[in-house]
Amino acid sequence: MTSSELSTEAVLDAERRRHSLLAIADRYLTWVTTPLLILAFIGLWKLYIVVFNVSPFMLPPPEAVGKSLLELMSQPFFWNYFRITVTEIVSGFAIAVVIGAVLGVLLGKLKLFERIASPFIVASQVTPKVALMPLFLLWMGFGMQSKIAMVVLLSFFPVMKSTILGVRSISPEQRDLFTVIQAPGWKRVWSLDIPAVLPYLLTGVETASVLAVTGAIVGEYLGGNEGLGAMVVMTLNAMRVDQMFATIVALACFGFIFYALIASIRKVAVPWHDSAQQP
Numbered sequence: 001m002t003s004s005e006l007s008t009e010a011v012l013d014a015e016r017r018r019h020s021l022l023a024i025a026d027r028y029l030t031w032v033t034t035p036l037l038i039l040a041f042i043g044l045w046k047l048y049i050v051v052f053n054v055s056p057f058m059l060p061p062p063e064a065v066g067k068s069l070l071e072l073m074s075q076p077f078f079w080n081y082f083r084i085t086v087t088e089i090v091s092g093f094a095i096a097v098v099i100g101a102v103l104g105v106l107l108g109k110l111k112l113f114e115r116i117a118s119p120f121i122v123a124s125q126v127t128p129k130v131a132l133m134p135l136f137l138l139w140m141g142f143g144m145q146s147k148i149a150m151v152v153l154l155s156f157f158p159v160m161k162s163t164i165l166g167v168r169s170i171s172p173e174q175r176d177l178f179t180v181i182q183a184p185g186w187k188r189v190w191s192l193d194i195p196a197v198l199p200y201l202l203t204g205v206e207t208a209s210v211l212a213v214t215g216a217i218v219g220e221y222l223g224g225n226e227g228l229g230a231m232v233v234m235t236l237n238a239m240r241v242d243q244m245f246a247t248i249v250a251l252a253c254f255g256f257i258f259y260a261l262i263a264s265i266r267k268v269a270v271p272w273h274d275s276a277q278q279p
Contacts, residue, residue: 060242069246078231082250085216085227088144089258092151093212097205100156104163104201114164125157129218137223147219147227154215155208162204166197199270209262213255 042062048054049061056064072078103121107114129150136146170192178188220229228251235244 057239057241060245064242065245065249068240068242069249072243072246072250081227081231082254084144085220085229085251086254088147088151088216088219088227089212091144092148092215093155093209095148096152096155096208096212097159099152100159100204100208101163101201103156104160104204105167105197107160108164108167121157121160124153129154129215130222133219133222136219142223142225146223147216150219151212151215154211154218158207158211159201159204162200162207163197166200167193169200170196195270199266202266202269206259206263206266209259210255213251213258217251 045059045062049059060068103117107117132153133146133150136149140146140149174192174196175188178192183191216227217229217232220227221233224230228247231247232244235241235247
């Protein structure tokens with residue numbers, strides 16, 4: 001091997017190592033930056049309280065919030081409220097995904113049905129959800145059903161819209177190809193419709209997972225005596241601001257974990273799609 005070939009090989013080897021290191025850094029970057037940013041946020045939070053002498057009734061210090069969170073987690077009633085909120089979120093979210101996917105397929109394939117149903121679907125979204133919650137309470141009571149209904153109403157729309165985009169992303173040429181080869185209906189659905197629609201559907205599902213948490217908390221806040229949303233109201237009325245912040249932190253942690261679990265489904269369900277390759 002000549003010196004020029006050795007030099008080229010060394011350059012290529014160095015480039016491969018550089019790309020390997022960049023890939024490792026890119027993969028684990030979030031695991032490093034997220035804890036650092038959280039610590040920086042807590043530090044700024046504490047600094048702001050000390051410098052401006054903020055009252056704990058306005059903004060409790062982070063150590064008080066952490067202590068209150070540990071105290072709440074040791075109480076059985078907290079986990080009962082947590083279970084109620086999680087049940088509302090998961091149940092409403094599952095129903096919203098089914099309704100959104102079915103409506104999305106129908107509206108994507110049947111233009112006439114879309115023209116008939118779209119005004120009513122849009123009306124359900126542009127109407128302020130806070131104004132609809134009293135109706136749900138009137139019809140379904142103060143139990144979990146009214147909160148699940150709020151979750152469904154808030155969550156199904158992004159699933160439906162994403163599914164419509166997925167259905168319409170299939171070009172006529174692709175459909176004509178399956179017609180030419182005389183593929184059976186199940187083959188068309190399995191090899192064309194599902195791979196085309198699924199990435200779009202999962203995008204809507206990810207968005208809906210965030211709205212599901214919001215819907216349950218809004219429902220509990222406006223008309224509930226159980227659940228973490230109701231606990232926020234009760235701790236505020238009792239002027240236990242540290243416990244109110246602790247409850248909000250618990251909700252934020254659950255919302256983040258719930259979204260992360262839903263988002264991770266993409267890597268398993270659509271490994272061929274570009275979005276599944278994102279870290």
